[in-house]
Amino acid sequence: MQRIVWGRNTSSNVMKVLWGLGELGLAFERIDVGGAFGKTDTTQYRAMNPTGLVPTLQEGDFTLWESNVVLRYLGQTHASGTPLWPTEPRLRANIDRWMDAQHNVLGRPMTAVFWGLVRTPADKRDLKAMATAIGEAAHAWRMIDAMLDRHDHIAGADFTLCDIPWGVHAHRWFGMDYHGLTRPEMPALRAWYDRLSRRPAFQQYVAATPIV
Ligand SMILES: N[C@@H](CCC(=O)N[C@@H](CS)C(=O)NCC(=O)O)C(=O)O
DSSP states (O other): OOEEEESOTTSHHHHHHHHHHHHHTOOOEEEOOSGGGOOSSSHHHHHHOTTOOSOEEEETTEEEESHHHHHHHHHHHHOBTBTTBOOSHHHHHHHHHHHHHIIIIIHHHHHHHHHHHHSSOGGGOOHHHHHHHHHHHHHHHHHHHHHHHHSSSSSSSSOOTTHHHHHHHHHHHHHGGGGTOOOOOOHHHHHHHHHHTTSHHHIIIIITSOOO
């Protein structure tokens, strides 16, 4: 079955799907759309994904978008009942909530930090808004640091689907020093990030792409 990921590889939401596919050892083709590549406002793309955002996954005649939903779908179809995506309802719900929290708690401030530091020239930055966003992002990361103080991964001892969305953003959080980000120390978070950095699929689909 042909599997296609539509989306530029510099997008955090595309990276989640690529990393997930890599963890599962699933073959796919990727087509650059979005950002400078454009092509997301075409009739053909909007028919697949009416949001006009990336990523979009195509598997044969099935189409899916929303990165965390795509991860759950891949977990369900290729890793159900494994530590990555267990079937026991409470274990799964725990993983699920951390995936939602990435979008709902970290998403907005992290986007503001990233756009402010990486995609806005230094003389055009709104420093007050940046400081607020960094504080809010740090609050979200502290939550994760507290989990990682208790176990090696966010939901428990094992690497699970919820480590992927947070891990993509951890790469930016720890990689934005170059752009002038100063962060509060969070040793457990840093140790987890170092563990993720040893995973081949993370290296290939997240770490190898410049933060731009
Ligand atoms: N909730 C969506 C958000 C998707 C999203 O915001 N994608 C961004 C890139 S990270 C996008 O499409 N930006 C416009 C573009 O790249 O052209 C998801 O998780 O897939």
